[in-house]
Structures are given as C-alpha cells and as structure tokens.
Amino acid sequence: MARLSITGIRSIEVAVADLPRAAKFYSDVWRLSEIAQDGETLYFRGTSSFHHILALTPAKGPQQMRRVSLNARDRATVDALHGKIAGAGLTCDSPHALKGPAGGYGFGFQDQAGRCFAIISDANDHKDDARIADRPYRIAHVNLNTADQPVLHGLLSDLLGCRLVDNSGPQFFYNADSTDHSAIVICKAPADTLNHVAFELPDLESVMRGAGRMIDAGYPIEWGVGRHGPGNNAFAYFAGPEEFPLEYTCDVEQIDETYEFHGPDFWKWPVGRLDHWGVTPPHTKRWHRIQNLVEFSKSGYALP
Ligand SMILES: [Fe+2]
CATH class of the missing domain: 3.10.180.10 (2,3-Dihydroxybiphenyl 1,2-Dioxygenase, domain 1)
Structure with missing residues (x-):
C-alpha cells in the first residue's frame, strides 16, 4: 500500500552567476534538454516524464540553491503533507494551482534551516518516459x-x-x-x-x-x-x-x-x-x- 510520502525528487532550481555558460554546459556536456524559458528562468528536462528536472535562473551574487521540489503522487497527498507541515509550524504557503511552464498543484515551504522546498503533483509532464544511453533520466x-x-x-x-x-x-x-x-x-x-x-x-x-x-x-x-x-x-x-x-x-x-x-x-x-x-x-x-x-x-x- 502506498504510504503518505513524497515519491522522490522532481527538480532543483539553481541561481547561477553566468547563466549562458551554465545553460550550455547542462545541455551539451551534462546532456539535459532545454525545453522552456519563462522570463529569465531556463528549464531543462531529463528523459523521464518530469516536465523539468533543473531550472536555472540568474544569480545576483554567488551561485545559490534556490529550491528542491519534491514529487507527490496526487493532490490529496499534497494536501495531506501540507497539513502536516503547516501543523508543525514550518513556514509555508497554501496548496494552489501553480504558474509557470510546468504548472501543477503544490506549495512551497522552508525547513528549519530556512532552505526552500516545494511539494508538487499534477504538473504538465511529458508523455514520453524512457531511459536513454548517455542522457540523465x-x-x-x-x-x-x-x-x-x-x-x-x-x-x-x-x-x-x-x-x-x-x-x-x-x-x-x-x-x-x-x-x-x-x-x-x-x-x-x-x-x-x-x-x-x-x-x-x-x-x-x-x-x-x-x-x-x-x-x-x-x-x-x-x-x-x-x-x-x-x-x-x-x-x-x-x-x-x-x-x-x-x-x-x-x-x-x-x-x-x-x-x-x-x-x-x-x-x-x-x-x-x-x-x-x-x-x-x-x-x-x-x-x-x-x-x-x-x-x-x-x-x-x-x-x-
Ligand atoms: Fe550521492
């Protein structure tokens, strides 16, 4: 039986000082595929169905981890996990329909050290999902x-x-x-x-x-x-x-x-x-x- 939990890591968001250089690296060398741009943010997918697994944004200062997004099976799981996180007194927003190319339903929160996370379900994921040689899944x-x-x-x-x-x-x-x-x-x-x-x-x-x-x-x-x-x-x-x-x-x-x-x-x-x-x-x-x-x-x- 599925337990009340996240299923794993959906994506990370990283702010980089040199966005063009990082974008070229993650496409040409790391072998992700750039699939969307929204404002100054670039989105890269692997070969799994997740809409993107990496988002790059320009940093004002040194490189920073902006967020780790966790995947939930469905909206009910998002709501239930939100109840636990809000109930524990962690800083969070409420589950809502998300803007941006990935869409989805979810909320953001901070851990006790102030790190930003999100829990997301029902994103605009891709139909294709395959493990392909030399490319991150x-x-x-x-x-x-x-x-x-x-x-x-x-x-x-x-x-x-x-x-x-x-x-x-x-x-x-x-x-x-x-x-x-x-x-x-x-x-x-x-x-x-x-x-x-x-x-x-x-x-x-x-x-x-x-x-x-x-x-x-x-x-x-x-x-x-x-x-x-x-x-x-x-x-x-x-x-x-x-x-x-x-x-x-x-x-x-x-x-x-x-x-x-x-x-x-x-x-x-x-x-x-x-x-x-x-x-x-x-x-x-x-x-x-x-x-x-x-x-x-x-x-x-x-x-x-
Ligand atoms: Fe490791």
Missing part, C-alpha cells in the same frame, strides 16, 4: 548538509513520510515512497549547505562515457568512478559550472519494505577502500571543499 538524490541532523530527520521521517534505510557514519539515507533505495541523503556537517545533487544515468556504460565527456570538457573526476555501499549505486563526482557539486550515478538498489537498516559499523570499509570495487582514489581536496560550498537561498519559499 532524472535526479536520483539530493544530499543536504545539516548542522542539526535530528531536526532534519524529523522533517523527513515524521512530516514527509520518508524512511531512514541506512546510516554510514555522517550520511543518513532516506527512502521516499519508491523502490529506489534513497531520494534524500543528509550529511552531518558544520553548515546547512548543499552537499551534492546526483543525476541518474541508465547504466554503467553511460556513467563511464559521461565521465569521459566531462574530462574532455575540462571537468575532471573529483571522486570515483566507484560503487557506493548504501544504495549500491555506481558514482562519479564532478565540480560543474561555478563548482556546483554534481554526481552521475546508475544502478540504484531497488528495495521494498523488507529492506533492513544497517548502521555505520556495517558500512565501514576496510582500510584503504572507499567503494565496493576498491578502485576509486580518495576524494580530491576540491571535492572536500565544494561539498560545503553552495548555500541555499533563505527567501522566496512561496510558489508563484
């Missing part, structure tokens, strides 16, 4: 740094209906109402910044070819290629435009309600190893820096 997960892990845990589990399925030390993995192992990861950190955003590719061949395409375009691998413990997904991490922390991933473990939680002792690697294959070098210094680099906008939670 959708956002697999967003990893959020948090200075107050118990508070964010409360939001994800008590209000959004997500389930904590693994904990590998500082990282906590949350399953949405989906067979995908996790959709949101939270990482204990000194500040409430973005850790990274992972885009799902259809297979390992696409991750390897994508890594090569990134290297050719001047974006070397910052960590990987390797295969993670929790989620068992293959990974390659990069510093995208303006050093936005990006991941190409594939093979996310498919789970159901019988999946057993494991903690840090279970997920500890043998000395010298950082992935299942034992092939990835350690993270670069740059990756360590940029996984705490991107701040969230603390205003503009309400959806037009």
Whole structure:
C-alpha cells in the first residue's frame, strides 16, 4: 500500500552567476534538454516524464540553491503533507494551482534551516518516459548538509513520510515512497549547505562515457568512478559550472519494505577502500571543499 510520502525528487532550481555558460554546459556536456524559458528562468528536462528536472535562473551574487521540489503522487497527498507541515509550524504557503511552464498543484515551504522546498503533483509532464544511453533520466538524490541532523530527520521521517534505510557514519539515507533505495541523503556537517545533487544515468556504460565527456570538457573526476555501499549505486563526482557539486550515478538498489537498516559499523570499509570495487582514489581536496560550498537561498519559499 502506498504510504503518505513524497515519491522522490522532481527538480532543483539553481541561481547561477553566468547563466549562458551554465545553460550550455547542462545541455551539451551534462546532456539535459532545454525545453522552456519563462522570463529569465531556463528549464531543462531529463528523459523521464518530469516536465523539468533543473531550472536555472540568474544569480545576483554567488551561485545559490534556490529550491528542491519534491514529487507527490496526487493532490490529496499534497494536501495531506501540507497539513502536516503547516501543523508543525514550518513556514509555508497554501496548496494552489501553480504558474509557470510546468504548472501543477503544490506549495512551497522552508525547513528549519530556512532552505526552500516545494511539494508538487499534477504538473504538465511529458508523455514520453524512457531511459536513454548517455542522457540523465532524472535526479536520483539530493544530499543536504545539516548542522542539526535530528531536526532534519524529523522533517523527513515524521512530516514527509520518508524512511531512514541506512546510516554510514555522517550520511543518513532516506527512502521516499519508491523502490529506489534513497531520494534524500543528509550529511552531518558544520553548515546547512548543499552537499551534492546526483543525476541518474541508465547504466554503467553511460556513467563511464559521461565521465569521459566531462574530462574532455575540462571537468575532471573529483571522486570515483566507484560503487557506493548504501544504495549500491555506481558514482562519479564532478565540480560543474561555478563548482556546483554534481554526481552521475546508475544502478540504484531497488528495495521494498523488507529492506533492513544497517548502521555505520556495517558500512565501514576496510582500510584503504572507499567503494565496493576498491578502485576509486580518495576524494580530491576540491571535492572536500565544494561539498560545503553552495548555500541555499533563505527567501522566496512561496510558489508563484
Ligand atoms: Fe550521492
């Protein structure tokens, strides 16, 4: 039976200092498709049916995460989740018909750290939905740094209906109402910044070819290629435009309600190893820096 929860990440909105450069990168190198423009905002889709998975807007200052939009199955779920979020006293607007090219029904809210989220259903999604070689399908997960892990845990589990399925030390993995192992990861950190955003590719061949395409375009691998413990997904991490922390991933473990939680002792690697294959070098210094680099906008939670 479906539980009262989000089904996963629908899209992210990022404000960038150099919009033309970022737009060219996300189309030509990252391989999304630009499908709409509304004012100064550009919308990019993957090959899933979601109307868009990335929105880019011009930043007044440094690059910023503007919003993470979560997908709900239907309007009733949006309304029910709104009731919980409003009831918990979080800042939010009311569910309404949304403007903009994606349309839909939803509302915006802020977490306790001021980060902006949205919960959306019934958007103007595409009829076609296929996993295509060398092209991102959708956002697999967003990893959020948090200075107050118990508070964010409360939001994800008590209000959004997500389930904590693994904990590998500082990282906590949350399953949405989906067979995908996790959709949101939270990482204990000194500040409430973005850790990274992972885009799902259809297979390992696409991750390897994508890594090569990134290297050719001047974006070397910052960590990987390797295969993670929790989620068992293959990974390659990069510093995208303006050093936005990006991941190409594939093979996310498919789970159901019988999946057993494991903690840090279970997920500890043998000395010298950082992935299942034992092939990835350690993270670069740059990756360590940029996984705490991107701040969230603390205003503009309400959806037009
Ligand atoms: Fe990741």
